[in-house]
Amino acid sequence: xxxxxxxxxxxxxxxxxxxxxxxxxxxxxxxxxxxxxxxxxxxxxxxxxxxxxxxxxxxxxxxxxxxxxxxxxxxxxxxxxxxxxxxxxxxxxxxxxxxxxxxxxxxxxxxxxxxxxxxxxxxxxxxxxxxxxxxxxxxxxxxxxxxxxxxxxxxxxxxxxxxxxxxxxxxxxxxxxxxxxxxxxxxxxxxxxxxxxxxxxxxxxxxxxxxxxxxxxxxxxxxxxxxxxxxxxxxxxxxxxxxxxxxxxxxxxxxxxxxxxxxxxxxxxxxxxxxxx
Amino acid sequence: xxxxxxxxxxxxxxxxxxxxxxxxxxxxxxxxxxxxxxxxxxxxxxxxxxxxxxxxxxxxxxxxxxxxxxxxxxxxxxxxxxxxxxxxxxxxxxxxxxxxxxxxxxxxxxxxxxxxxxxxxxxxxxxxxxxxxxxxxxxxxxxxxxxxxxxxxxxxxxxxxxxxxxxxxxxxxxxxxxxxxxxxxxxxxxxxxxxxxxxxxxxxxxxxxxxxxxxxxxxxxxxxxxxxxxxxxxxxxxxxxxxxxxxxxxxxxxxxxxxx
Numbered sequence: 143x144x145x146x147x148x149x150x151x152x153x154x155x156x157x158x159x160x161x162x163x164x165x166x167x168x169x170x171x172x173x174x175x176x177x178x179x180x181x182x183x184x185x186x187x188x189x190x191x192x193x194x195x196x197x198x199x200x201x202x203x204x205x206x207x208x209x210x211x212x213x214x215x216x217x218x219x220x221x222x223x224x225x226x227x228x229x230x231x232x233x234x235x236x237x238x239x240x241x242x243x244x245x246x247x248x249x250x251x252x253x254x255x256x257x258x259x260x261x262x263x264x265x266x267x268x269x270x271x272x273x274x275x276x277x278x279x280x281x282x283x284x285x286x287x288x289x290x291x292x293x294x295x296x297x298x299x300x301x302x303x304x305x306x307x308x309x310x311x312x313x314x315x316x317x318x319x320x321x322x323x324x325x326x327x328x329x330x331x332x333x334x335x336x337x338x339x340x341x342x343x344x345x346x347x348x349x350x351x352x353x354x355x356x357x358x359x360x361x362x363x364x365x366x367x368x369x370x371x372x373x374x375x376x377x378x379x380x381x382x383x384x385x386x387x388x389x390x391x392x393x394x395x396x397x398x399x400x401x402x403x404x405x406x407x408x409x410x411x412x413x414x415x416x417x418x419x
Numbered sequence: 420x421x422x423x424x425x426x427x428x429x430x431x432x433x434x435x436x437x438x439x440x441x442x443x444x445x446x447x448x449x450x451x452x453x454x455x456x457x458x459x460x461x462x463x464x465x466x467x468x469x470x471x472x473x474x475x476x477x478x479x480x481x482x483x484x485x486x487x488x489x490x491x492x493x494x495x496x497x498x499x500x501x502x503x504x505x506x507x508x509x510x511x512x513x514x515x516x517x518x519x520x521x522x523x524x525x526x527x528x529x530x531x532x533x534x535x536x537x538x539x540x541x542x543x544x545x546x547x548x549x550x551x552x553x554x555x556x557x558x559x560x561x562x563x564x565x566x567x568x569x570x571x572x573x574x575x576x577x578x579x580x581x582x583x584x585x586x587x588x589x590x591x592x593x594x595x596x597x598x599x600x601x602x603x604x605x606x607x608x609x610x611x612x613x614x615x616x617x618x619x620x621x622x623x624x625x626x627x628x629x630x631x632x633x634x635x636x637x638x639x640x641x642x643x644x645x646x647x648x649x650x651x652x653x654x655x656x657x658x659x660x661x662x663x664x665x666x667x668x669x670x671x672x673x674x675x676x677x678x679x
Contacts, residue, residue: 180455238672253669262663262670263554279540279547281462286540288547293524293556295549297538297656306655313554313658335671344671393558395572399662400523400596 174360176324181282183300184324186357188278189388192365195273197264198340200381201227203271220271222366223380229343230376241416242342248413255405256340261398263294263313265336266351267367267381274396275388285319285326291396298328305331311347326355348373361387451584451618454541459584459618461539461546464649464656467532467626472519474602475642484601490532492641496604502635509603517601522661524555524573526597527590527612528628532644538656546579546586551656559588568592571608586616607634622648 177185194203194217201219219227231239245254258264264272274291287296298319306316308331315330330353335346349371357363363385370378452460470478470487477494480486498506509516519525525533535551548557559577566576571594579588590612598605615627624646631639668676 238674242672251669252666253673257666257670260666262666263658263660279542281540281542284540286547286549288556293554295547295554295556297540297549299655303653306653306657310657313660313663334667335675337671344675346671346675392560392563393556394576395574397524397573399553400573 176357176360179280179282183280183285183321184357185280186278186326186355186363187280188390189275190278190363190385191273191275191388192271193384193386195271197258197268197271197338200229200271200339200343203383220381220383221379222382223368224377230379232374232376235344235374239342239344244416245413246341248410249408250410250413252406252409254409256342257337258292258340259405261292261402263292265313265333266296266315266317266330267353267365267369268336268338269294269296270353270365270367270385271383276385277393288393290393292398293396298326308332311335315351317353324357326353328353328355344374345369345371346373451621454543456543458543458581459586460541461586461616461618461624462541464536464538464654465624465646466534466536466649467644467646469532469644471642471644472525472529472533472600475600475604476602478602490642490644492643495640497637497640499635499637502605506603506605509598509605511603513601513603517603518597519601519661522553523596524553526593526599527557527574527577528614528626528642528644529597529599530555530557530574531626531646535659536649536654536656549656552659553661554658565589565591571595573597575610575612582615584618586614588612588614588616590614605635606630606632609634619645622650 179185196203200221203217203220221227221229224230229239242254245251246256249255269276269289272289272291274289276290277288279286279288283299283301285298285300287298288294294314296314296317298317300319300321302318302320305318306312310316310332311334312332313334315334316332317328317330319326319328330351333345333347333349333351335344335349337344349369351370352368354366355363356366364382365385366380366382368378368380369375452462454460469490470485471490473484474489475491476489476496478484478486478489514520519529530548530550530552531537533552537548537550540547540549544560544562546559546561548559550556555574557574557577559579561579563578565578568591570576570592572592573594573596575590576592577588577590579586581587591610593606593608593610595606595608609632611631613629617625617627619625626644626646628642628644629639630636630642
């Protein structure tokens with residue numbers, strides 16, 4: 143399943159990359175304002191996808207397309223803070239990520255296979271970077287996110303209820319949201335440690351994330367996530383990307399794990415050693 | 420995948436037009452939650468209190484299996500002879516062959532009476548059922564018709580309409596991989612369900628399911644389950660990522676799973 147998915151994802155990324163400039167012009171100055179729902183929330187329901195989707199890398203997004211079309215230049219890092227665009231790993235964590243960057247191409251152990259190839263939930267913020275679309279539904283007092291893959295969903299209450307106990311770790315974390323004008327701020331705790339990219343970026347069970355989803359018009363929002371994890375990073379860091387509205391359509395079933403052949407069968411017995419530095 | 424005959428779609432249409440089967444719940448309650456357009460509002464967290472996911476028929480306890488009354492109306496399932504033999508074979512192999520033991524999507528209606536909560540998110544055009552078990556999502560559309568198929572989905576294609584205060588959901592396009600329970604009760608890809616959701620009072624939904632499958636059963640039969648609203652102040656779906664447990668040792672990295 144994983145190879146087929148990867149090929150599909152690459153194809154979609156190419157299409158999306160090609161389509162992005164046109165869509166950008168369409169969302170120009172004459173952009174529509176947002177309506178209000180009965181409970182006061184800005185109505186941001188609908189289907190969305192990153193303008194430049196893909197979760198291979200945070201610092202070098204969408205290189206998949208460049209693999210097929212050399213004229214496609216890498217995009218700027220998704221990381222806007224720190225200013226150098228790099229993940230501020232502690233040394234031990236940087237070593238782990240570098241190792242995985244190598245072994246992603248030469249998997250020898252189960253952990254060299256990315257979680258997405260096992261159909262595991264990618265969690266927050268990774269699901270906001272992937273190629274499959276996301277759908278937002280708002281009902282009184284909550285915002286619900288659905289993804290067109292992994293049958294992933296996430297319920298964000300807006301009523302200020304307390305978080306679950308900190309020792310409880312959840313794949314989508316435990317998010318609490320509030321609207322401030324056209325910005326939805328979500329504080330997420332109880333995150334289970336996750337991979338963030340194919341090349342092995344990660345956070346631990348000690349991560350907390352503050353997300354800000356800011357609508358600049360009815361068809362565009364900026365997604366920003368600040369990740370704080372004193373176990374893994376030297377300081378909080380922030381990633382940002384832009385999502386655009388897609389045409390509304392029915393979300394159909396996306397089984398993933400069912401019938402999947404175990405990717406461990408592709409593990410290599412020998413592989414090049416990782417580069418030393 | 421097999422071609423499905425147009426006659427079957429005709430049958431679906433006839434059932435839709437025929438209206439309520441006998442025994443449909445009635446509620447005269449005006450106190451049930453309603454949406455702004457006056458429809459019953461099923462939003463909330465729900466859970467069945469039944470042992471039916473182990474066996475939809477009356478069953479005694481076994482080690483690790485709670486006993487209890489079944490949910491099949493009349494308790495008998497009208498299997499064709501060959502299908503009954505297959506059911507018995509399934510039962511003997513249930514520890515390994517039950518799709519839920521493999522952490523696969525459990526199918527409909529089993530997801531609604533498993534011992535896990537689920538949340539209904541309702542809009543005027545669709546209901547989304549979010550399940551704690553494997554983070555399953557089921558979309559129930561109040562718009563459109565079944566796509567022509569043939570399609571074999573784990574949860575089928577659900578098209579709903581209102582009959583008074585009852586939500587009636589017609590479901591087709593299943594695969595033949597899911598079971599009704601751990602006891603091996605099964606169906607083919609020709610499965611056709613008509614589900615009826617009716618409030619008994621603001622905190623209880625009567626959930627009726629009519630089951631049709633001409634390849635497996637001699638006649639349609641019915642299940643009846645009560646769904647209970649989870650009213651705890653801190654009620655919330657957690658997650659039960661069934662197939663992930665074996666992999667958690669590897670992610671984010673094995674080093675991070677050592678004592679912290």
